[in-house]
Amino acid sequence: xxxxxxxxxxxxxxxxxxxxxxxxxxxxxxxxxxxxxxxxxxxxxxxxxxxxxxxxxxxxxxxxxxxxxxxxxxxxxxxxxxxxxxxxxxxxxxxxxxxxxxxxxxxxxxxxxxxxxxxxxxxxxxxxxxxxxxxxxxxxxxxxxxxxxxxxxxxxxxxxxxxxxxxxxxxxxxxxxxxx
Amino acid sequence: xxxxxxxxxxxxxxxxxxxxxxxxxxxxxxxxxxxxxxxxxxxxxxxxxxxxxxxxxxxxxxxxxxxxxxxxxxxxxxxxxxxxxxxxxxxxxxxxxxxxxxxxxxxxxxxxxxxxxxxxxxxxxxxxxxxxxxxxxxxxxxxxxxxxxxxxxxxxxxxxxxxxxxxxxxx
Numbered sequence: 001x002x003x004x005x006x007x008x009x010x011x012x013x014x015x016x017x018x019x020x021x022x023x024x025x026x027x028x029x030x031x032x033x034x035x036x037x038x039x040x041x042x043x044x045x046x047x048x049x050x051x052x053x054x055x056x057x058x059x060x061x062x063x064x065x066x067x068x069x070x071x072x073x074x075x076x077x078x079x080x081x082x083x084x085x086x087x088x089x090x091x092x093x094x095x096x097x098x099x100x101x102x103x104x105x106x107x108x109x110x111x112x113x114x115x116x117x118x119x120x121x122x123x124x125x126x127x128x129x130x131x132x133x134x135x136x137x138x139x140x141x142x143x144x145x146x147x148x149x150x151x152x153x154x155x156x157x158x159x160x161x162x163x164x165x166x167x168x169x170x171x172x173x174x175x176x177x178x179x180x
Numbered sequence: 181x182x183x184x185x186x187x188x189x190x191x192x193x194x195x196x197x198x199x200x201x202x203x204x205x206x207x208x209x210x211x212x213x214x215x216x217x218x219x220x221x222x223x224x225x226x227x228x229x230x231x232x233x234x235x236x237x238x239x240x241x242x243x244x245x246x247x248x249x250x251x252x253x254x255x256x257x258x259x260x261x262x263x264x265x266x267x268x269x270x271x272x273x274x275x276x277x278x279x280x281x282x283x284x285x286x287x288x289x290x291x292x293x294x295x296x297x298x299x300x301x302x303x304x305x306x307x308x309x310x311x312x313x314x315x316x317x318x319x320x321x322x323x324x325x326x327x328x329x330x331x332x333x334x335x336x337x338x339x340x341x342x343x344x345x346x347x348x349x350x351x
Contacts, residue, residue, distance in 0.1 A: 027262045041302075042265045050266060055228055058260040084260050087231040089200045089272050090213045091339075093223060099262045113349075120338065120347040129214075130339045131346070137332035150342030155334040159310035162327045162335060165293060166264075166303045169323035173304070174297045177290035178185050 008069055008109050012118045015060035015080070017052045020044040022077040023060060030101040034136065058084040058098065061118050063111045071103065078106040081115040083123075086132070094130035095123035116149065134162065181242055181282050185291050188233030188253065193220040195250040196233060203274040207309065231257045231271065234291050236284045244276065251279040254288040258299065267303040268296035285318065307335060 015023060024044040031037045050057040063079035070076045079102035086094045097119050102111045120131050133151075135142050147153070154160040165173055188196060197217040204213045223230040236252035243249045252275035259269045270292050275284045293304050304324075308315050320326070327333040338346055 031263060036263075040263045042263065046265045050260065057258055057266055082260065082262055085230055085257075086259065086269065087223065087255070087257055087271055089215055089255055090204060090209065092215050092219050093230055096259065098260055117346055117349040120343055121349075124343065124347040129343070130337055131343055132335065132337045135334050135336055137334050143334075146336055146338075149338065149346055151336045151338045153334050153336055155328055160307050160335045161310050161316075161329065162305065162307050162333045163319055163324050164303055164305050164327050165322070165324045169325075170293055170297065170302070170304055173290050173322060174293035175290075176286065177294035178287050 008065060008106070010078070010106075010109070010111050010114065011064045012061055012111075012114050013064065015051070015062045017048050019060070019062055019077060020047040020051070022075065023047055023062070023080050023082070025075075026077075026080050026101050026103070027099065029103065030099060033101075034139075058082055059122075061115055061122075063102065063106075063115055065106065071105065075103075078103045079111045079115055081119050083119050085123075085126070085128070088130060091129045093123075093126060093128045094132060095119060095126075095128045097131060097133040100133070112145065113149070181238060181279070183236050183238050183251070183279075183282070183284055183287070185234055185236050185287055188224070188235050190221055190225050192233065192235050192250065192253075193217045193224070195235070195248065196220055196253050196255070198248075199250075199253055199274050199276070200272065202276065203272060207312075229257075231255050232295075234288060234295075236275065236279075236288055238279065244278065248276075251276045252284045252288055254292050256292050256296075258296075258301070259305065261303060264302050266299065266301045267305060268292060268299070268301045270304060270306040273306070286322070289322070 021044045031040045061081045062077050064076050065078055082099040083095055083097045086096045088094050100116055123131055194217050204210045233255045235250050237249050238251055255272040256268055256270045259267045261267050296304050
């Protein structure tokens with residue numbers, strides 16, 4: 001059991017291909033927290049293929065603790081932030097943080113804040129003017145955390161609704177595309 | 181009316197910038213647009229572009245009063261779902277008012293779906309303002325799901341001073 005009062009040092013660094021197994025493990029832990037573990041369709045193989053190619057679909061940061069603070073299962077990688085670049089036709093370059101996760105025993109030590117700040121810093125260096133992300137409305141701890149960091153809830157404030165085509169509906173839509 | 185859809189080129193950035201302003205006016209936020217034609221040229225046509233575009237064109241005989249033949253566009257980029265993998269996000273979909281009701285918007289969106297599937301994506305995502313009833317009706321009629329309504333998905337943002345503070349680690 002980790003002593004939450006103990007000041008623990010941690011390191012935030014860019015993920016390497018070899019980290020994909022840990023990232024995949026933590027994606028599953030986050031899905032369980034969000035009450036949707038059966039929804040995860042990708043494994044470390046897709047993460048390796050899609051994040052480490054010449055035109056990657058995402059970038060990822062991981063948070064690492066030293067060996068003496070490893071989890072009871074032996075992990076030193078205890079958090080991650082997965083993000084990608086987006087574009088606002090009003091404001092320009094932006095960054096979207098798809099996931100931010102810290103293992104429960106390692107919370108309250110600034111790791112989540114450290115990961116998110118690093119995503120913001122990387123974005124700002126690339127001249128991004130926005131950092132965007134989504135939160136499920138029942139997830140009050142996360143909403144409080146983000147609002148405390150200066151985030152605005154655009155859905156509550158401006159009525160933004162997120163829409164999706166997937167499965168059959170996506171295929172049906174694609175079939176109706178005009179010939180080239 | 182005949183129309184064609186094709187990939188946007190550097191030369192199209194002028195018309196895309198024009199139509200971005202028209203769309204911003206429709207969304208009541210014209211004063212918020214900071215992106216210029218030059219930004220589009222720089223950000224969309226580099227090695228790892230921030231976005232991709234497709235444009236809808238009509239024949240010369242149907243050009244607008246001002247002489248434009250590019251009457252619609254869709255701007256999209258690839259994204260990632262840590263659960264489902266590759267996805268595509270449609271940032272803008274716009275057809276000039278006089279050219280609506282002819283299937284151009286549907287054709288642009290279908291093209292983005294087709295390009296997304298070809299790239300191995302399993303989702304096409306976008307956002308709509310809740311007061312924009314014509315758009316909401318159009319999208320829902322095409323078979324998509326309102327994720328905000330169904331599972332309480334909220335869009336959040338940090339920008340300006342708050343973003344700078346966060347980046348410095350001092351928020």
